[in-house]
Amino acid sequence: MSISMRPSQALRLWQQVVLSQVRDDAPDLTMRQTAILFTIYLDPPPHTVRGLAARLNVTKPVITRALDTMGAMKLVSRHRDDLDKRNV
Template sequence: MPTSLRPSQALRLWHDVTFDLVRDGEHDLSARQMAVLLTVYLEMPPHTVRGLAAKLGVTKPAITRALDTMGRLGLVSRHRDAADRRNVVVQRTVAGALAVERLGDLIIARHKELPP
């Protein structure tokens, strides 16, 4: 575990990274979309619409729409589950992995710049 963040550092970090995301305007993802994206890329698959909706505490159509948007951006892809064809599994993409990786780099860079 890293050394503890102080409140001013924590907020400064959040501000700086959010600021970069808005300023660069690449993603323009809502908080929900960001939560879905990171859940898909950080947690163990498989990820279904229902599972994501339950985990995030939102409705299924909200997940469907988030996946629509992120699919349009190439950040995730959807695939029918062959075993149970009612299910849709959300899969990672190269572009999505790159975007997540860039976000990680951004957080780390801003974290390094934090005042002591």
């Protein structure tokens, strides 16, 4: 599904999202965690630690720590790849 909007509309939408997050009692997300969520949502699967690290130009341990934190917040879940047990 593609949504078309002007840059000012996109910026206004982003402002609404940020304001709702700031006003919420939930834990704050770091920019890195936000980038990971955007990447998971906008890029087609599969999503691997290696792939996320490459896409965001960070190391795999950085992604692993962020995913562990986000998992504790119930924002993401990790599943072992049935075909390649090394991938999560």
